[in-house]
Amino acid sequence: MITCYIKYEIEPAKLNEFEEYARMWIPLVEKFGGTHHGYYLPHESPSDLAVCLFSFSSLADYEVYRAKSMEDADCQKAFRFAEETACIRRYDRHFLRPVT
Template structure:
C-alpha cells in the first residue's frame, strides 16, 4: 500500500471554497479504487495549512488513477473550481508507506 500525503497552502480567505473542493475529491479518489482518509483544515495554528491523505494498493494503482482522473469530467470540474476560486496557493505531494506491528 502507498499513501499520498498532500500538504496544501490555502488562501485563508477561501477556506470554505477549499472545503467544497475537498468534498468533491473524496468520492473521486474512491471512484478510482483508492481509500480516502480525509482532508484536514486549519483549526489552531497556521490558517493557511491543510492536508489530505489517501491510499492505493500500489504506486502503479495510484499512477492509473492519475491517468484516468485527467480524462474524467468530474475531476476536471474539481480542478477548474480550485483554479476559478483561487483557494489553493500551492501544494506538495509526498508518498508514504505504512509501518505496522505485523510488518
C-alpha cells in the first residue's frame, strides 16, 4: 500500500472554496479505486495549511488513477474549480508507506 500525503498552502480567505474542492475529490479518488482518509483543514494551526491523505494498493495503481483523472470530466471540473477560485496557492505531494 502507498499513501499520498498532500500538504496544501491555501488562501485563508477562501477556506469555504477549498472545502468545496476537497468534497469534490473524496468520491473521485474512491471512483478510481483509492481509499480516501480525508482532508484536514486549519484549526489550531496556521490559517493557510491543509492536508489530505489517500491510499492506493500500489504506486502503479496511483499512476493509473492520475492518468484517468486527466481524462475524467468530474476531475477536470474539480481542477477548474480550484483554478477559478484561486483557493490553493501551492501544494506538495509526498508518498508514504505504512509500518505494519
